[in-house]
Amino acid sequence: MISRPPDNSRRLRVRELGVKIGPFATGPDNAITDVKGIKVGQVTLWKGEGKLVPGKGPVRTGVTAVLPHSGNLLSAPVEAGCHVFNGAGTTAGLSLLEEYGRIETPVLLTSTLAVGKAFDALVKYVVKKYIEKPEENSWFNPLVGETDDSFLNDSHGLHLRAEHVFQAIDTAEGGPVAEGVVGAGVGIRTCGFKAGIGTSSRIIAVGGRRFTVGSLIQSNFLGTLRVDGIPLGKELGVVAQMDDCPQGGSLMVITATDLPLNSRQLKRLAARGVLGMARTGAVGSHSSGDYFIAFSTTYRQENLASGEPFRKSEILLRDEYLTPVFAAAADAVEEAILNSIFKAVTVVGRDANRAEAIDIDKAIEVLNKYRQGSQS
Amino acid sequence: MISRPPDNSRRLRVRELGVKIGPFATGPDNAITDVKGIKVGQVTLWKGEGKLVPGKGPVRTGVTAVLPHSGNLLSAPVEAGCHVFNGAGTTAGLSLLEEYGRIETPVLLTSTLAVGKAFDALVKYVVKKYIEKPEENSWFNPLVGETDDSFLNDSHGLHLRAEHVFQAIDTAEGGPVAEGVVGAGVGIRTCGFKAGIGTSSRIIAVGGRRFTVGSLIQSNFLGTLRVDGIPLGKELGVVAQMDDCPQGGSLMVITATDLPLNSRQLKRLAARGVLGMARTGAVGSHSSGDYFIAFSTTYRQENLASGEPFRKSEILLRDEYLTPVFAAAADAVEEAILNSIFKAVTVVGRDANRAEAIDIDKAIEVLNKYRQGSQS
Amino acid sequence: MISRPPDNSRRLRVRELGVKIGPFATGPDNAITDVKGIKVGQVTLWKGEGKLVPGKGPVRTGVTAVLPHSGNLLSAPVEAGCHVFNGAGTTAGLSLLEEYGRIETPVLLTSTLAVGKAFDALVKYVVKKYIEKPEENSWFNPLVGETDDSFLNDSHGLHLRAEHVFQAIDTAEGGPVAEGVVGAGVGIRTCGFKAGIGTSSRIIAVGGRRFTVGSLIQSNFLGTLRVDGIPLGKELGVVAQMDDCPQGGSLMVITATDLPLNSRQLKRLAARGVLGMARTGAVGSHSSGDYFIAFSTTYRQENLASGEPFRKSEILLRDEYLTPVFAAAADAVEEAILNSIFKAVTVVGRDANRAEAIDIDKAIEVLNKYRQGSQS
Amino acid sequence: MISRPPDNSRRLRVRELGVKIGPFATGPDNAITDVKGIKVGQVTLWKGEGKLVPGKGPVRTGVTAVLPHSGNLLSAPVEAGCHVFNGAGTTAGLSLLEEYGRIETPVLLTSTLAVGKAFDALVKYVVKKYIEKPEENSWFNPLVGETDDSFLNDSHGLHLRAEHVFQAIDTAEGGPVAEGVVGAGVGIRTCGFKAGIGTSSRIIAVGGRRFTVGSLIQSNFLGTLRVDGIPLGKELGVVAQMDDCPQGGSLMVITATDLPLNSRQLKRLAARGVLGMARTGAVGSHSSGDYFIAFSTTYRQENLASGEPFRKSEILLRDEYLTPVFAAAADAVEEAILNSIFKAVTVVGRDANRAEAIDIDKAIEVLNKYRQGSQS
Numbered sequence A, B, C, D: 001m002i003s004r005p006p007d008n009s010r011r012l013r014v015r016e017l018g019v020k021i022g023p024f025a026t027g028p029d030n031a032i033t034d035v036k037g038i039k040v041g042q043v044t045l046w047k048g049e050g051k052l053v054p055g056k057g058p059v060r061t062g063v064t065a066v067l068p069h070s071g072n073l074l075s076a077p078v079e080a081g082c083h084v085f086n087g088a089g090t091t092a093g094l095s096l097l098e099e100y101g102r103i104e105t106p107v108l109l110t111s112t113l114a115v116g117k118a119f120d121a122l123v124k125y126v127v128k129k130y131i132e133k134p135e136e137n138s139w140f141n142p143l144v145g146e147t148d149d150s151f152l153n154d155s156h157g158l159h160l161r162a163e164h165v166f167q168a169i170d171t172a173e174g175g176p177v178a179e180g181v182v183g184a185g186v187g188i189r190t191c192g193f194k195a196g197i198g199t200s201s202r203i204i205a206v207g208g209r210r211f212t213v214g215s216l217i218q219s220n221f222l223g224t225l226r227v228d229g230i231p232l233g234k235e236l237g238v239v240a241q242m243d244d245c246p247q248g249g250s251l252m253v254i255t256a257t258d259l260p261l262n263s264r265q266l267k268r269l270a271a272r273g274v275l276g277m278a279r280t281g282a283v284g285s286h287s288s289g290d291y292f293i294a295f296s297t298t299y300r301q302e303n304l305a306s307g308e309p310f311r312k313s314e315i316l317l318r319d320e321y322l323t324p325v326f327a328a329a330a331d332a333v334e335e336a337i338l339n340s341i342f343k344a345v346t347v348v349g350r351d352a353n354r355a356e357a358i359d360i361d362k363a364i365e366v367l368n369k370y371r372q373g374s375q376s
Helices: A096-099 A112-130 A160-172 A261-269 A273-279 A319-343 A359-376 B094-100 B114-131 B162-168 B263-271 B273-279 B317-344 B360-376 C094-100 C112-129 C161-170 C265-273 C273-279 C319-342 C358-376 D094-100 D112-129 D162-170 D263-271 D272-278 D319-342 D358-373
Strands: A040-048 A059-067 A080-088 A108-112 A144-147 A196-206 A207-219 A249-256 A291-300 A310-319 B039-047 B059-067 B077-085 B107-111 B143-147 B197-206 B209-219 B250-255 B289-298 B310-317 C037-048 C060-065 C078-088 C106-113 C141-145 C197-206 C209-219 C250-258 C290-300 C312-315 D039-047 D059-067 D076-088 D106-111 D141-148 D197-206 D211-218 D251-259 D289-301 D308-316
Touching: A040 A160, A040 D272, A059 A112, A059 A160, A080 A096, A080 A261, A080 A273, A080 B094, A096 A291, A096 B077, A096 D197, A108 A112, A108 A249, A112 A144, A112 B094, A112 B114, A112 C161, A144 A207, A144 A291, A144 B039, A144 D211, A160 A291, A160 C078, A196 A319, A207 A273, A207 A319, A249 A261, A249 A273, A249 A319, A261 A273, A261 A291, A261 A319, A261 B273, A261 C078, A261 D263, A273 A291, A273 A319, A273 C273, A310 A319, B039 B162, B039 D059, B059 B114, B059 B162, B059 B209, B059 D059, B077 B263, B077 B273, B077 D263, B094 B289, B107 B250, B107 C106, B107 D076, B114 B162, B143 B209, B143 B250, B143 B289, B197 B317, B209 B273, B209 B317, B250 B263, B250 B273, B263 B273, B263 B289, B263 C265, B263 D076, B273 B289, B273 B317, B273 D272, B289 B317, B289 D162, B310 B317, C037 C161, C060 C161, C060 C209, C078 C265, C078 C273, C078 D094, C094 C290, C106 C112, C106 C250, C112 C141, C112 C161, C112 D106, C112 D112, C112 D272, C141 C209, C141 C290, C197 C319, C209 C273, C209 C319, C250 C265, C250 C273, C250 C319, C265 C290, C265 C319, C265 D162, C273 C319, C290 D059, C312 C319, C319 D251, D039 D141, D039 D162, D059 D112, D059 D162, D059 D211, D076 D094, D076 D263, D076 D272, D094 D289, D106 D112, D106 D251, D112 D141, D112 D162, D141 D251, D141 D289, D197 D319, D211 D319, D263 D272, D263 D289, D272 D289, D272 D319, D308 D319
Parallel strands: A108 A144, A249 A291, B107 B143, B250 B289, C106 C141, C250 C290, D106 D141, D251 D289
Antiparallel strands: A040 A059, A059 A108, A080 A291, A196 A207, A207 A249, A310 D308, B039 B059, B059 B107, B077 B289, B197 B209, B209 B250, B310 C312, C037 C060, C060 C106, C078 C290, C197 C209, C209 C250, D039 D059, D059 D106, D076 D289, D197 D211, D211 D251
């Protein structure tokens, strides 16, 4: 049932359209994987056409795994924080993340109702891969985010299986990240267009050294699209309806950095993703579960088995230096959302429901029109 | 694999020992089910003895389901609030509960790492039982609490299956509630003694009318037991060790009332469970995930399909009248925790790990000694 | 020392420049006072020029009072909620607002370090105006927001006095609201321009009835200005510097509505102000205390002295209908921020520090250039 | 108007009655000042008798100042966290404490409605004592806690003046701390008895080294007193009434330690004070503002003027070692509350309202009766 993602090789990332969000340079792959050590793996599930038959399909879903590092995350968790802008979702694992300030498993993104399956698979994975002496280990905290793909997918049919999760984790790698209709992004929409997974990164200088901030997002929210301020959605006639009771959406954001930040600072960093979301045109709808997670790859909690009560935390960024980091994170989230739209192809799902890809040619036309205006 | 819970018919609830927590009378069954309409169902999983073989056993776990009412909870959710005293756990479903102020599925309690399985089963249950037109329904929020039973149970083996969850929900009923080593309480300990599920209720008068507050708890925390203030743990030589880095625990509390309270008030009500927990001797340990959920059976959100934008909320208790309600909730939680201990029988689990039941005869001896003192 | 605000009669609100934020119509005065019953009063403090002599001046500060209604707010508080995006400030009164879900005094905005003085004056006002039997009343919760005006003002000199607060409250009125360099807006800047107080409103239809959402803001944050997406700051060469450790800022938002919303819903409504802030170009800087308060004028808690334990809450909007309300609130905040900038005149303050008003002619030029582009 | 506190030299701390709360030893003075470097200063305001005449008196109030260290707290703030169990109060300064994770002024406790005056005085103090170049400093965050003393005090009369605050800070010292009717404790009651300020400390061993946890509390809450579990309130016939709508209360807790803990850990530590509060008999009443602040004297943020973006954090306690620290903090809070009651003398205040001191002889009788029982 695992299919390759639809071919989107001819679609462009927004930077290829000349769009530059914010003043900072991007990392080499303009991806969360520009933060050294991070790997991303994705499995796309795609099967069937036509009428929804719960349990049968059509299947338009998947899973995306983000690995903060390649080692044993349970014995070497990463420092983390989170911000919930709108808790309208089923994301699992946030209360420990906040209480302990850490992430101790790979981070999964998937379909809203498949969180249980992903959680369960993550337990199996951790038990098998991370735990040597089961009698000495008790429990840990699986972290699973989600957005609802039921417009296209047989989400009630729960087609995600443990093997898909294992595959996503096992095939995770650094370098460029597939965007659009892939992994957890298969069945979702944003601002009226087909969307999915997107990523972006920024390089910032602090104290004469270079650091990276990168985001990977799963984008599914209601809004009227803006690209670097340009009202593209309105120009293309794709506008969020405000009649009746419009629903929809959700946004999952994972932001990573190699700056030494602690959980309090990472909570603050995570929150800046809301700014990026807002700038792309989100209306903040009632049912959009907007969750923002951030972690540091360098301010790590040491091996729990060390037996040493005191943790040596060599360095930590002072809060007074956070503003550019915050700005960079907001920009990375904004661009990652745009990428999730521009890289997504049209998908027809259950009951012939159709999520149309944004028309890149028309988009370029509009963008150029505004640019010419601005340069006249 | 489903066994009956060990016979605890000869064990006594604390009230049968003459212990009265607080000034309020209890409901007829001194149980959460005294709040009209609430049902509880429990399935106990028990298999094997001896050495831990992950995936094989021994199995000492289960699931407890609390149904706020017997109807369709998705179309008629109950107003709810929650308080997280210590987020060291994997409890799922709290962010929507807080954001929307409601519970829309049965509430499950189980083993920490089995939350994914329980979530998944709850999805299947809701899809099958609550949803008529799958193409019109998208997603909902399964609510699953947990404590870690790995001291006795092969928790890594994930023995809970969907059929167990269905059975717990389908067999739920009003009236007396099984306590101690049953359902989600099979594999857990509190204050050094075998514990498990416990429940209690209180009757309060507001404005000349009688209302009920009831709690059901899953008790697994570190502490030195006190019974109505009497240092029973110390007297019995069962004391929380403070050397090295003691861990352990968690407490899940579900508090219900037929008073008309909204989510903000229910969040406040939920928090009062911390007081009850504290009085039984909890030390507030690092790894004790202490979660408190509260709901009202009368201040209900109407049927979502009504099409009417305005909800008629006939009455709502004014905050100025909450103090006795808060006090009653704290007392009910305190007594429910004590019941979870006194009704629990000794259990031998994986690797011959043994959780000893409290010795009721010795406990009575100590209680009487203190009472005689107090009456001399 | 109380001076009239600098004349800004020749400055324009953004709507007069042809800028329309979002799809909803504004209320008659495009102000928070479009929500029936709300009054706003402002006192501007302005004295001296030149070098900062703490305690002497120069004085560039003031106070803005928002009255949710004209009656006794202590006996008839309004339902309220709040959202703190960045708690980098000294705003007082939020914990009770959140716990009780209500506002029970006029809401004041002033200079960061003057919060104590404003709090104290508010106590005196409430004691004198609202309390008949002091022996029966104990305490209440003054609500005071702030942003830092120390770039222009002798903020350490604490020039606000109780009489200024009384005057602001006593002269509060409905109808058009003075914007820009007035009241709490005298000494502040946003996105590199002189800013201050701003307001805006939106009309929304729910269930066939018309309701109003209005915001009043005190705007002082770091960013690069965008007007309806157009990068005006960049075009004018006024860009947030990201070198070193840029600080600055804060944003106080008060959003009001005559829709019947409870505290949980108002908390959600308040949060949508972050979206409006983001769209105007805020970078989310470290030291920007961004506080968002929302209240309903119709879902009121009844008179506390009624002696009746149950509150009758006739109607309440269902959450499923909130999306347009959320969108309208975000738009109102966005436009209110823009108004705070466009209505502000240049101010020279302490140590000849200068906050330059945005050049309206040049702004129009840029806006027109983009519009022509978009229409070509 | 500043009087000396009523003589309580003949009253006893609970430890002098043979009461030992928990397993840990106390520090040399059994006070928050056992944490090296901490100083406490208190000013008692006492004037007049008889009928309440707002603005005239009678005055029964005061201020208590806790200095985390004797240096410049603005340039060398201490790491801090807080927990709000019940936000029914006017405590100022918590949002920045949480956002920045630090305290940057002395911590004041006073009367609820005097928070504005205390805030204002604190601003003046910091401006005068900590800031050399006013033109380079902008704002900071005064931290002021409170409980309501209006039963005895002319709280509406606002008798606290800046000079009282300065005196409290300037006379602060290490060593034994005055308890009971002193400073911010003059006008308050707990569990039906006169109460006030109390303090206690614990010594804990971590990794072979000794550390101290100390608490200072301002105690004013509703409950039925328990002393180490013994129902002393009930035995003495002083029981919290649950009829009608009982109000009352509040508890302010300041917990300090020389263990290296960061803001996240200190937030967790602060929360454990709820356990201590619960064990003394608090009912968790509606209007009891229960605020818990914690700080570390050793995990300090460095001088902000250093110009170095990275902070060196030499060591930090690992969370796995927190349980004994948590237990010790709960015990210290419990004992501090008891001390606040046992050290308090009877006070007659406004309108001849009388708050009776607990009868120590009768208390000893009850305690002995229970002890004999327990030893029989």
